[in-house]
Amino acid sequence: MVSHSEHIREIERVSRGLPVRRDETVVKSWLRCLEHHRLDPAQSCEAYIVPETRLREHRQQSEDLIAIARSGLENLFRQVAGQNYVLLLSDREGVTVEFLGDPLFGNSLRKAGLYLGSEWSEWRAGTCAVGACLETGEALTIHQTDHFDNTHTPLSCTAAPIYDIQGELSAVLDISLLSSPILKASQNLALHLVSATVRRIELANLMAQARNQWVLRFSRSPEFLDVDPEAAISIDGLGRIAGMTHAGAKILARSTGLDWRDPQQLIGEPVSRFFDIEVDNLSDLTRRRPTRERLVFARDGNALFAHAIEPHSKVRAPLVSREQIPPALRRLGGDAPVIAALQAKAAKLARTRLPILIQGETGTGKEHLARAIHEGSGLEGPFVAINCAAIPEQLIESELFGYLPGAFTGASAKGRKGLIEQADGGTLFLDEIGDMPLALQSRLLRVLAEGEVLPVGGTAPRKVRIRIVSASHRPLQTLVSQGAFREDLYYRLNAATLTLPALRDRPDFDWVLEQLLKRHGDGELILSPAALSALKAHDWPGNIRELDNVIGVAAALAENGVVELGDLPDQLLANADTVGGNEASATLSLTLTACNWNISEAARRLGLDRSTVHRQIKRYRLKPHRH
Numbered sequence: 001m002v003s004h005s006e007h008i009r010e011i012e013r014v015s016r017g018l019p020v021r022r023d024e025t026v027v028k029s030w031l032r033c034l035e036h037h038r039l040d041p042a043q044s045c046e047a048y049i050v051p052e053t054r055l056r057e058h059r060q061q062s063e064d065l066i067a068i069a070r071s072g073l074e075n076l077f078r079q080v081a082g083q084n085y086v087l088l089l090s091d092r093e094g095v096t097v098e099f100l101g102d103p104l105f106g107n108s109l110r111k112a113g114l115y116l117g118s119e120w121s122e123w124r125a126g127t128c129a130v131g132a133c134l135e136t137g138e139a140l141t142i143h144q145t146d147h148f149d150n151t152h153t154p155l156s157c158t159a160a161p162i163y164d165i166q167g168e169l170s171a172v173l174d175i176s177l178l179s180s181p182i183l184k185a186s187q188n189l190a191l192h193l194v195s196a197t198v199r200r201i202e203l204a205n206l207m208a209q210a211r212n213q214w215v216l217r218f219s220r221s222p223e224f225l226d227v228d229p230e231a232a233i234s235i236d237g238l239g240r241i242a243g244m245t246h247a248g249a250k251i252l253a254r255s256t257g258l259d260w261r262d263p264q265q266l267i268g269e270p271v272s273r274f275f276d277i278e279v280d281n282l283s284d285l286t287r288r289r290p291t292r293e294r295l296v297f298a299r300d301g302n303a304l305f306a307h308a309i310e311p312h313s314k315v316r317a318p319l320v321s322r323e324q325i326p327p328a329l330r331r332l333g334g335d336a337p338v339i340a341a342l343q344a345k346a347a348k349l350a351r352t353r354l355p356i357l358i359q360g361e362t363g364t365g366k367e368h369l370a371r372a373i374h375e376g377s378g379l380e381g382p383f384v385a386i387n388c389a390a391i392p393e394q395l396i397e398s399e400l401f402g403y404l405p406g407a408f409t410g411a412s413a414k415g416r417k418g419l420i421e422q423a424d425g426g427t428l429f430l431d432e433i434g435d436m437p438l439a440l441q442s443r444l445l446r447v448l449a450e451g452e453v454l455p456v457g458g459t460a461p462r463k464v465r466i467r468i469v470s471a472s473h474r475p476l477q478t479l480v481s482q483g484a485f486r487e488d489l490y491y492r493l494n495a496a497t498l499t500l501p502a503l504r505d506r507p508d509f510d511w512v513l514e515q516l517l518k519r520h521g522d523g524e525l526i527l528s529p530a531a532l533s534a535l536k537a538h539d540w541p542g543n544i545r546e547l548d549n550v551i552g553v554a555a556a557l558a559e560n561g562v563v564e565l566g567d568l569p570d571q572l573l574a575n576a577d578t579v580g581g582n583e584a585s586a587t588l589s590l591t592l593t594a595c596n597w598n599i600s601e602a603a604r605r606l607g608l609d610r611s612t613v614h615r616q617i618k619r620y621r622l623k624p625h626r627h
């Protein structure tokens with residue numbers, strides 16, 4: 001046994017840069033304890049168990065992870081049954097949120113910190129397996145006197161990091177022994193077992209989260225590929241990396257010479273950057289083909305066997321690579337399968353001259369999408385928009401078709417080119433097409449059928465080449481069944497339909513919000529947590545237009561570039577979650593109460609001028625309570 005003073009002497013040798021017989025990871029951790037966490041090796045501290053309420057919070061935050069990890073943990077526990085091992089699952093802060101151990105040893109385990117709620121961060125406990133694993137992101141064993149704090153030197157602990165599918169370290173799985181053989185090598189099998197369990201937990205997590213995406217699993221050996229793959233990545237509808245297991249991240253990083261510790265460089269990149277495959281060929285890698293034929297090459301020349309699993313969802317990921325999506329369409333939404341599917345469909349249609357019908361509630365961005373389709377179409381002519389609901393019925397005809405000189409009383413002497421002709425060579429956008437009068441519908445039909453336009457008062461039709469995109473917030477099909485819209489025109493306009501989701505249903509709500517904050521705040525505007533939760537709670541009947549207006553007003557009202565709850569309109573505040581969100585307002589309110597609403601006194605205490613206090617009272621809508 002190594003005495004306490006010998007242990008301290010060894011740590012001192014390390015602090016002076018002298019060689020010791022320890023693994024490099026242990027030496028580095030000791031140095032972090034001394035220099036970074038400022039721990040004293042002479043001082044021993046018992047294991048720290050967080051209070052019940054904090055444990056509950058930590059467990060709630062890790063609920064999903066615990067659910068996914070549980071079967072892996074139980075499986076591992078069965079494999080080591082009868083050998084006195086204890087399993088701990090700890091979160092990003094090192095707090096043990098799940099525990100499996102022999103209840104017979106309950107008391108001694110709790111005392112040693114091998115228990116639910118124990119906190120094993122390096123700054124608190126010194127060198128320990130969970131803490132060092134969180135610091136380095138690697139699997140390792142901290143065996144007996146590897147521990148920095150003398151209290152923990154009887155223990156032998158082995159831990160492996162669990163990464164989320166975005167490549168961020170989210171938890172640690174630890175397997176520990178209260179007492180163990182002297183040799184560290186006795187724990188090699190334990191290291192292997194935790195690493196394998198973690199690999200399976202990460203795979204299960206990726207499979208659960210990527211149900212609507214392609215998943216590509218890899219193995220170096222064809223025999224194990226379909227039963228126990230080594231790594232996996234998920235791929236979105238545009239052929240970009242959407243998620244990965246840790247081993248997957250390492251393969252991607254090695255293939256391009258990037259660092260796996262910087263996962264942001266990997267996520268969102270086209271899969272073809274890392275392998276000799278394109279999204280379109282993924283179906284060649286499914287189990288329909290024999291395993292040995294499913295060999296892919298990483299860009300560094302490494303060969304791997306691959307197994308592609310198709311998306312489950314009905315929104316089948318469209319196989320269009322991101323490069324094929326015109327930039328204008330790429331800017332329409334954030335990362336989400338439904339949006340990617342819409343972008344891919346729009347991109348394919350944009351290149352044709354087929355008429356497109358865009359459906360969606362008011363303000364969902366139908367015109368915005370129509371413009372993007374025009375930009376992505378490569379058409380030379382202009383984009384001309386007309387709102388059929390906004391022009392009086394008797395004017396629509398001359399607006400659309402134009403007229404000849406003197407065609408009717410009040411007509412201009414020179415005549416006028418109609419919007420259809422103005423759009424020649426480009427796109428005509430017919431907004432609220434459902435409001436077009438029936439008589440004009442038949443004339444429009446002729447234009448579409450024959451590619452000709454006849455101006456009011458004219459007899460000779462003129463040739464036009466236009467692409468029609470129309471939009472309606474009312475379902476046109478219903479108008480057809482009610483006889484308010486011509487069925488033949490409906491089919492002419494609707495070679496394909498694109499449906500924009502309502503803002504409340506958009507999975508990329510945060511992305512839309514960010515665009516509008518940038519638009520109104522020159523990149524400087526941010527939201528307080530309370531304001532953000534109010535925006536998220538609202539159901540946005542006016543969709544993106546309504547959000548656009550709200551952010552526009554908030555940008556004008558916000559002070560110091562922060563949108564507070566008080567900068568939002570009343571209809572949003574009803575749902576607002578004010579708890580804890582607005583510290584400034586709470587501080588002001590408390591101070592005012594303490595000074596009996598004496599504004600000068602409150603201003604003095606807060607170090608503000610009186611006018612600022614007045615402004616803030618208005619802004620936070622504070623009122624004196626009357627007793």
Ligand SMILES: Nc1ncnc2c1ncn2[C@@H]1O[C@H](COP(=O)(O)OP(=O)(O)OP(=O)(O)O)[C@@H](O)[C@H]1O
Nearest residue numbers: 332361362363364365366367368473515544545548
């Ligand atoms: N993808 C988007 N990103 C950012 N802003 C958008 C997006 N889509 C729409 N907007 C904004 O939302 C507002 C409404 O868009 P748009 O006029 O295209 O909607 P609409 O569905 O055609 O409306 P309506 O049904 O009233 O005709 C505009 O200010 C537009 O700039």
